[in-house]
Amino acid sequence: MQSAILPVLFEVLPRVVRIAAYIAVGVFAANLVVAFGLVERIAGLSRYLTSPANLPDEVGTAIVTTAASTTAGYGMLAEFRESGVLDDRATLIAVTINTFFGFVQHIFTFYWPVLIPILGREVGFMYVGARAAIALAITITGVLAGAVFLSDRSTAPVAVAETDGSGEIATADSVLDTDSDESVRATVEDAVRSTWKKLRRIVPRLAVVYVLVTLVLRTTDLESFTTLAEPLTALVGLPGAAVPVVVAFAFDTTTGAATIAPAIGETFTPKQAVATMLIGGIISFAVSTFKRSIPFQYGIWGPEFGSKVIAVNTALKVVFIAAAVAVLVA
Known part of the structure; x- marks a missing residue:
């Protein structure tokens, strides 16, 4: 141990x-x-x-x-x-x-x-x-x-x-x-x-929560969250090539951008490219909330109020990102 x-x-x-x-x-x-x-x-x-x-x-x-x-x-x-x-x-x-x-x-x-x-x-x-x-x-x-x-x-x-x-x-x-x-x-x-x-x-408190979260990350397959990528991209009518971009973007913004950049103008229109990256941002909340937001917010506020801050932040970001994607693919 x-x-x-x-x-x-x-x-x-x-x-x-x-x-x-x-x-x-x-x-x-x-x-x-x-x-x-x-x-x-x-x-x-x-x-x-x-x-x-x-x-x-x-x-x-x-x-x-x-x-x-x-x-x-x-x-x-x-x-x-x-x-x-x-x-x-x-x-x-x-x-x-x-x-x-x-x-x-x-x-x-x-x-x-x-x-x-x-x-x-x-x-x-x-x-x-x-x-x-x-x-x-x-x-x-x-x-x-x-x-x-x-x-x-x-x-x-x-x-x-x-x-x-x-x-x-x-x-x-x-x-x-x-x-x-x-x-x-x-x-x-x-x-x-x-x-x-x-x-x-x-x-x-910050140290304890970070240690616990890091231990869980080492024993949990967070890539299962990326199974949301295909239904989301299909729902808004993005090309099939958007799925691997969303997966990459969900875990690392720079990697996701480098993945989609060569396909802009060929597979993706500029609007489709931006919508794809924004969807990657939605999925990344599931990962980043667990990896960073929970330890940080719990450390500052404690679990009870920290959970409220996380819920408000995440809900607002998902709602407005979804609205931006809807405008881009309309």
Whole structure:
């Protein structure tokens, strides 16, 4: 048993350390931006989203952060939820609104430098545009959901709770005086303590779930999920050659793009190519949810609320991807 677990630990450890580092950044930043009164400055543009959604301005800082790091953005939202700034319903809506901003960072790190050169300009821009439209539609859905389900909430700024973890909400008047070096030092020290307390709770849970999931992956044939490829491609009228592309795309986006690229213009029209890759994205949720989303979301939120976040994220993505595919093959 020990010989089976040790390799998994070595595989999981770097991933857990990397995620923990980003969470630490998000939690630490969440405490500082509120304690130093920076919410108003950072959340200015995002207020066009948070205000109609009846969310506090603090959520705007998480939105801005998500554009740079999804993990850090989630860390900030976790801190706001735990401190009482957000309840469960508001947190789910905030996570939904974050979707487009989480997508933005991938444009510069993956889509532009990797995927578009593989697919070519026309299909590459069509695919990235479709993914951007899907992400934006989910974000708008979050804003509309906030307008409806949080209509009884006040959007007045509410500071993060005291960083000693007491759970009591600080008022705007309690923001520390940053003119004093001693106050600045005390604020930073409080933020460090709060961050450390959260990491002590999150990281063990994150590590345990990742180890369990990795062990299951090594003993389970996840390729059985790809049996969905043929009926899905047939349903929307795609060529039979779409099946192996969908299977490849479901497990590795770059491989899937490289597989379909030579057939564009011959076997696939540009629209068919984009629809095929989007269907690959639908099937990949079954794999990526188990491999990445469950460990990550359970680590941050715990199993109960983490399951709700996964359910909302997955349902919205599948619905809007399906709608995009329907438009492309119409």
